[in-house]
Structure formats: C-alpha cells, structure tokens
Amino acid sequence: MNTTPPLLITIDGPAGAGKTTVSKMLARELGYRYLDTGALYRGVAYEVRAAGIAADDDAGLERVCRSLKLEFQDNRLTSNGADISQLIRTPEITMLASAVSARPVVRQALLDLQRDIGRAKALVAEGRDMGTVVFPDADLKFFLDASVRQRARRRYEQYGAAGQQTLERIEQEIRQRDANDSSRDVAPLKPADDAVIIDSTAIDAEQVVAKMMAQVAAIIP
Ligand code: DC
Numbered sequence: 442m443n444t445t446p447p448l449l450i451t452i453d454g455p456a457g458a459g460k461t462t463v464s465k466m467l468a469r470e471l472g473y474r475y476l477d478t479g480a481l482y483r484g485v486a487y488e489v490r491a492a493g494i495a496a497d498d499d500a501g502l503e504r505v506c507r508s509l510k511l512e513f514q515d516n517r518l519t520s521n522g523a524d525i526s527q528l529i530r531t532p533e534i535t536m537l538a539s540a541v542s543a544r545p546v547v548r549q550a551l552l553d554l555q556r557d558i559g560r561a562k563a564l565v566a567e568g569r570d571m572g573t574v575v576f577p578d579a580d581l582k583f584f585l586d587a588s589v590r591q592r593a594r595r596r597y598e599q600y601g602a603a604g605q606q607t608l609e610r611i612e613q614e615i616r617q618r619d620a621n622d623s624s625r626d627v628a629p630l631k632p633a634d635d636a637v638i639i640d641s642t643a644i645d646a647e648q649v650v651a652k653m654m655a656q657v658a659a660i661i662p
Pocket of ligand 1: 456478479480482483535538539540542543567568569570571618622
C-alpha cells in the first residue's frame, strides 16, 4: 500500500528544455496529474486574438480574462467548453502567448486558477514561475535548462519535419522568447532559490526523470 502523502512538484525552465516530455513522464511514474501552465497562457492568447485585442491593451485583456473559462484536463485545453488544444500550438499563438504573459493583468487572472488546480497536490506543474510565484511552498522544485542550440534542435526534430521552419529560425525564436520571458518585470523566468537545477543539454528525458525520481525518493520514506 502506498501511504506516501501526495506531493506538489514544480518544473520551470526556458522554452524547449524538455519540460513537457519530462513533466508528463514524471506525472505518469508517480500517478499524479499534470498541469501545463504554458497552455493556459496560450489559451488567453488565443482568445485575445479571436477578440481582436492588442497584446498591450490592458483593459481589453482584463475583459477577455474576465469572460474566460479555461480548463486543463487530461492534457486537453478547453476554453468556454471548446477544445482548443491544437489551435494554441501555431507559431503566431506562441509569440502572442509570450507577449500577453508579460502583462500583470493576465498573470493575476491565471493565478487563482493555477492555485485551485494545485490545492489537491498529487500534481506535476510545468511553467516559468511555478516554484517562484504560483507555488512557492511546493514540496519539490526543479529548474530544467539546456543550451539554446540543443533546445532549438529538439524543437526542430519535433516540428521541423513538417518543413515549416528552419533550425536557424527556431533558434532565433527561442532567443527572442528567452529574452521576453526573462526580462519582464512580473514573474521573470528564473530558478527558485530552493530549486534543483538540472541541465538536459547532454542527457535524454529518461535520464532527467531518473534524477528527479532520486530527489523524490530522498524526501519520501
Ligand atoms: O511553455 P509554453 O511555450 O507553452 O509557454 C507559452 C508562453 O507562456 C511562454 O512564452 C511563456 C509563458 N508562460 C509564462 O509566462 N508562465 C508560465 N507559468 C508558463 C508559460
């Protein structure tokens, strides 16, 4: 019988470090739920675009956020009941998500939703500010990093086969997003003081998860 109290585990890091793959694997291994908070920001971006609102129009953003009903469950994102899981993965929504996520009004709107989902624990939450802002009391915090070149290569292997973007273009986009995500005033991307930092440049997802499981084993009997 497993008497282990459920943990809340956070995984932060830059775009393309492998957070999604690793978070899903870790959640599966522990029998936990998985929360992709980037999908929530993408959902906001999708609705902002649909409403024809500019990314720096705070009053408009607030209006959109107020009428928004996002749900993330079983790896699907619904907005007011409509499944938009695929629609939020376009390059345009990717850049718009980065822009709207820099607006305090958007971050505030998503804060309660994320904390509600985390309340029951037994959760692996992936994002940029999980350990620093949203769940500062998380049981275990990871920061997953990798070189820009390696992150671009992984993205290219994931999506590049469809032939839409070159490796150079992806690398350029990643640099741009890193700059956006790290330099913003609210909740900039950075490791929490008590985060375990893992560099995945030279190791694969299984090896990253093994390192994480070793940390889990160290805090539960
Ligand atoms: O992880 P992703 O690429 O799906 O995230 C989309 C954007 O959302 C990304 O530019 C950073 C932002 N984001 C954020 O600011 N805070 C989070 N917790 C998660 C994502």
